[in-house]
Amino acid sequence: xLGLSTLVSRIIMGLVAALLIIGLFQIRSCTQAxxxxxxxxxxxxxxxxxxxxxxxxxxxQGAAAAREQASEQMTADNTKExxxxxxxxxxxxxxxxxxxxxxxxxxxxxxxxxxxRVQ
Numbered sequence: 001x002l003g004l005s006t007l008v009s010r011i012i013m014g015l016v017a018a019l020l021i022i023g024l025f026q027i028r029s030c031t032q033a034x035x036x037x038x039x040x041x042x043x044x045x046x047x048x049x050x051x052x053x054x055x056x057x058x059x060x061q062g063a064a065a066a067r068e069q070a071s072e073q074m075t076a077d078n079t080k081e082x083x084x085x086x087x088x089x090x091x092x093x094x095x096x097x098x099x100x101x102x103x104x105x106x107x108x109x110x111x112x113x114x115x116x117r118v119q
Contacts, residue, residue, distance in 0.1 A: 071109060074109075075109050075110075101115060101116070104116075
């Protein structure tokens, strides 16, 4: 039969081993929790960055559309004013008309107009 001190030693060794195993699992669990927390922070930061990037793209696209609309409106207004101006019905010399058309067609606002494609 085992002596009492041997039995107590084995119990203490078993408890120490159990505590050691529990401690290792705790350390592993804490490490995993820290990794998951870091991943969550990273995913959150990436989500915010993607949101800000999309917001910037929408703002940029909206501003570009507004500029384009303003440019088209200015072209329409200019055409109307020129057409309605006093003397607009006077026929220009063909060389003057061709030069004016050629110079206007060099501008981006007029480049795609049918009158510019004819040249």
